[in-house]
Amino acid sequence: MATQFQNRLVGTLILVSLGIIFIPDVFDGKKAHYQENFEAIPLHEEFDESVLNAPVELPEETESFMPQDPVMVTVDTDNADVAQPQAVDDTQPQEGYQDSAWIIRLGTFRNLENAKNLVATLRSKGYRAQLLPRGVKEGELARVEVGPDVSKDKLASMTADLESLTGLKGQLLRFNPLNP
Template structure:
């Protein structure tokens, strides 16, 4: 015969298992059921069959943006009076090539090259030291890999005199005598 303890144990197990099964549903609240709205993908889209038989038009001819010939620029000679000049006075005529670079912009910026390094970590440390002191330093080329040569440069700056003044400070800071060179943005 079963003892009173066994009856209590079985009753407790039944109550605990019923609580484990049903209590989460009671405390979870009202369930929200979501139904996804979907449409079936058609096997073939309907399209206008007239597009298949319509003739294709030829593209329009458009003039080139840049002139193919040299451009003629007329410059009137300046006078001290603000009066308009009569057309009988001679005007200076200049021929300008459309592709010719402007003369004042070829050598307009300067850099100081402090050195070329094979050890990239040394070059990066030097650049971070210089930037910490307020100098516009960079590593060239920017995507240099281990084993390749990396240049440490300060600049560019349009003032050659300002960079020349920096060379003594840079030499005392780094111990490297830098070269003052022209900056070429197309081939750094």
């Protein structure tokens, strides 16, 4: 038989537990649920298939900004009134530009880490070393070069220093800016 105290205790526990469960919902008020509107990404983009069958038009011909004929230049010599026309041909490279810069190629490496370490060593000693080609990946051939410099004699004198520093006998080559 349950005593009156036990009945009140059980009743109080039930009321407290119901209050713990339901009172927060009463005080929170109306719940607002936020759902973002989104659009599903299509698996393939719809496009106009008539574009595939349309003919390709040739580009328009335009005039070149480079002169086709040699440029005539008049030079006033000795402040005389007689002008002598001279033809200047812009298509031929001017003399002296073929031998304008030089590099020292120290070696070609398949191990990219060794090439990077050599470049770091040379740069720490004050040499302008570089790894070519620029976007080389592991397993591809990478060249280590010092330069370019316009003084061939200066680079030639560096080869002995570089050989003692790295143990590699470098080649003195012309620098080609179009195909470094």
